[in-house]
Amino acid sequence: MLSAFAHLSDQRILDTLIGYNTSWGDFASTVPQYQKINGSTMYALHTMLVLGLVDELRTLYDDMYGYKCSQREVDAVDNVFSILVKHGIFKTPKH
Numbered sequence: 001m002l003s004a005f006a007h008l009s010d011q012r013i014l015d016t017l018i019g020y021n022t023s024w025g026d027f028a029s030t031v032p033q034y035q036k037i038n039g040s041t042m043y044a045l046h047t048m049l050v051l052g053l054v055d056e057l058r059t060l061y062d063d064m065y066g067y068k069c070s071q072r073e074v075d076a077v078d079n080v081f082s083i084l085v086k087h088g089i090f091k092t093p094k095h
Contacts (some may be wrong), residue, residue, distance in 0.1 A: 044089040
């Protein structure tokens, strides 16, 4: 289910991205119209899910093998997280 959502293999999901809300309420359009908010939200969700998977694998590898992430790996995850914060997907706590 998540794969179908992430890769837009479900036509209903695709319709929410490129459809056009007509006066009769459906998403029919002869010319697809990109819906930026829906696209951004789904991209952010996909990125957030992948980031969560990376964190779970990091924890698993640490528990099983004592694996510690290199500074480069930590920086990559921090960079992705900071992009999601910048776009308002995550909010950083105020001190």
